[in-house]
Amino acid sequence: MSMPTAYAAGFFLTLFPLSLVFNALFGWARHPLARSALLLVWPQIGLLLFTEVPGGAAPWAIATAGFYALRMLAVREMGIWTAQLATGLWAILWLVPPAGDPAAVHLYALAMSLPLVLLVLVAHHVTRRFGAAYAGAPGGLATRTPRLAGVLVVAVLVAVCTPPAAPFFVLLEGMFRATLSQALALSLVWLLWSWAGIRLIQGMVVGPGDGDAMRDLAKWIAWAYGAGIVGCILLGIHIAGGLS
Amino acid sequence: MNALIALLPLLPALSAVTVQLSASPRGRCAARISIGFGLLAFLLASGLLVASIFGTTLAAWGLRLDPLAALMAVLISGIGLIVRLYSQRYMAEEPGYRRFYVLLDAMIATLLVLVVADHLLVLVVAWHLVGVLLYWLLGQDLENHAAHRYALWTFFTYRIGDLPLVLAVVLLYRTFGSWSLSEILTTLQAGPQTDTVFGLPLIDTVAVLVALSAFARSAQFLLHTWLPYTMSGPTPVSALMHAGIVNAGGFLFNRFAPLLANTGDVLHWIFIVGLVTAVIGSMLMLTQNDIKKSLGYSTMGQMGFMVMEIGVGAFALAVYHLIAHGLFKGTLFLGSGGVIKEARQHDGVPANPLYAFAVERRPARRVRPWLPMAAVSLVLPLAVLAIAHWLVSPGFLEEQGVIILLIFGWLAGAQLVFVTHHHLQSETPWRMMMLVLVSFVLVVFGYTLVSHLLGLYLYPDPQFREHIYAVAGIDLFWFDVLVVLVAAAIVAGWLRVYRAERDAIEGKVRKPGAVWLGFYALVSREFYIADLYTWMARSLHALATRLNIWLRWI
Incomplete structure (x- = not known):
């Protein structure tokens, strides 16, 4: 893999500081469909350029994931939070070389992206109702719009690699390929993701439900999200079956 | 089927x-x-x-x-x-x-x-989901920020405990090429493993990771702060947590018993962690004035004892302990609401000697001949314990772990007998003493018999049972030193209590020394551990905010 190709892959599989491009682009694209498309396509382009793991890429990728995971602790806006999580998750793909089974790696990237798409769509629902998807403002979603809150909670948990959802098994695959010290670092990154996830959930969902009455998600939309989440779990089980 | x-x-x-x-x-x-x-x-x-x-x-x-x-x-x-x-x-x-x-x-x-x-992955997934579900059960009141704050402590500590188990699973699968835990453990029992990771023996490394995971789940010292603070959750959840979930550490140790049976050094460390947790948990329990928090620290102390039992090789006893603890702690939690209600309805607490001793920490003035009763207190429980163990397993003195546990049993028995005759007033003191003694004999014989039968049921292979006690044993010289030290600490504690009680009866007031006051401050602030963790979390959060501002949130 030539150096220019490796750097190009670094843009799409988000190694810091090249990752700033994706984060800026994601912030600029406001429409949920544009953001969803970006989340689905961006890492797949990177994987097309990614033929082997250059030396030093794995520690760099883990450092990137750790750096963004740390920053996520202070992020309250769901859009920025999603972009920073995406940056960390895609960086993990550097630990999974595509040489053996390229299709599997594309599937891993999809497994990482799908929960992020759900998050973007949920954030859109929150923004439409409350003007912003920001932890602490509005807050108290569990009381005001329980179905929306439920979907948000599960989507965040799935995105931060909670088992048995698909991102967890991709992370586990990364740990299998890593050295012990890298696996230890990865597990600390995972700890930070979990912490950031619960902080976001607490800010959005918990709190007194006073304020204007808001229309909750329609039942069929909640069911559709439920189907998406079940899909992530089934994908996880599929990936678990092929873990080496 | x-x-x-x-x-x-x-x-x-x-x-x-x-x-x-x-x-x-x-x-x-x-x-x-x-x-x-x-x-x-x-x-x-x-x-x-x-x-x-x-x-x-x-x-x-x-x-x-x-x-x-x-x-x-x-x-x-x-x-x-x-x-x-x-x-x-x-x-x-x-x-x-x-x-x-x-x-x-x-x-x-x-x-x-x-x-x-x-299946190792099924084990890991279930282990993780317990933490996630517990977070939501503790945060049942979705409007209560405090409940969620402490639920987050629990979630975070559980996640810290999840990570070593994942690493252990990764190492086990890499080494044995199988997801089946029973297959891996059977292979381990068949012969010693010589693989290494970073120059460390693989089995020891995996054992340490499993132990860390169990420590977080069972609230061992330094990973315990979540337990006493999660009292904002509903009482049934507290009961479930203290009676069942917190025992998962003991379960995990038993699940990996064939692996731990090859790691004597790790078992010794497990014993030390359990001992420290038992002492600190019991100490903090005594200093609480909130019944649910006191029960929380009591659970921590009990988990310490349970982990100690693992450390001395008494795996089946630890299972018995977690079952017994689960049942009595669940009863206490489910009954705590009634106790609080009763206390609210009848706030005039009778000023009898039991109240004076238990609440005001004042000894009773009327005491019986001290020395003969102290001798009875010391000798009787030891005799009962020794006879019970000898009847069930005549060779028990050859197992170091059993002796260590006997010391603690003797300590508890002696205190029970001493408190009974020394502090409790009764119209018929000898009758009461006999009742207490009969109960003690029944409990000791029952516990000895049940734990023995449980050992036969859980670990039917006698060679394995002997092997695990042997692995957990230490050099005889150091073992004797340890026993003498523990005995000296117990005697010193009793003498300290005796002197304090004698001073109180004689009306002497001793001014506490600076060391004692410093220690008291440490205990009352629960060793500043929760404060330290809070400071670390805030520092990390401040660093994250600064980084985001520098990079304009992209």
């Missing part, structure tokens, strides 16, 4: 789904459905335990019902049923009644999967 093992967790899982889909958010229907499924699960678990006692082992779909799993399944489904019954009225006026039952059923299902898991 093998399908029954899958039915065990499936019943509460089905209950969760049925409650969510068919019960109204505030109706009692949720409780009825959950109790019905819970009863079925308990009956099934009891039936499987009977089958297991007669030698049946079931295995299907990555699940396996061995003696440990069968015993744990009965405990979990039994406590789960009691908590469901209790919550039926207790939670009736709380918001989120249906959600509570859905989460409770999901938790019971996950715990049942955990105890019957034979």
